[in-house]
Amino acid sequence: EAGVAQSPRYKIIEKRQSVAFWCNPISGHATLYWYQQILGQGPKLLIQFQNNGVVDDSQLPKDRFSAERLKGVDSTLKIQPAKLEDSAVYLCASRYDSLVYEQYFGPGTRLTVT
């Protein structure tokens, strides 16, 4: 079974530029998460989708971050404009449904903002 796919794997941008990340969850997984992991910290939830609807975006900095999951499959996370403190690994994870607790992570996108 194919895992969670993410691209790009690495991205370097200058502050105030924009960037977008893509995630394709495990086939059939209804729940999709975007996390931000800053070096030395655990993953922090940014947004959770159930199919193509947003369940929780309370920790998403909405003035600069946006995310969508069209058709309930793959998802994109965008940052515009980027700040230095956005340098982190952005992890996508998926889960089968609300009755199955285990989530599976993609390889992440390592973002460096200079």
Next chain:
Amino acid sequence: RKEVEQDPGPFNVPEGATVAFNCTYSNSASQSFFWYRQDCRKEPKLLMSVYSSGNEDGRFTAQLNRASQYISLLIRDSKLSDSATYLCADYCGSGTYKYIFGTGTRLKVLA
């Protein structure tokens, strides 16, 4: 108090030793917990789930202590390949459930 707290370590142990990490949580209503392993520059991978009293998988044992609000991970007969960061996560919420991660505990197994 942080929702999920872990000692960042590093825990340096010789090969073959037994090592244990604790993870404290603040939400007394939490029911489900997870241990993830994260290798350097890699994504977290699910190691074990802890739903009630505990779970065991080979050399790994996870325990839940509700009275003191912590979960533990015990690794017996440590291998060099066990060197990694171990993250604990609390699956909790009111209405909408989400995973709250600790900062992780770094383990180094020495030859």
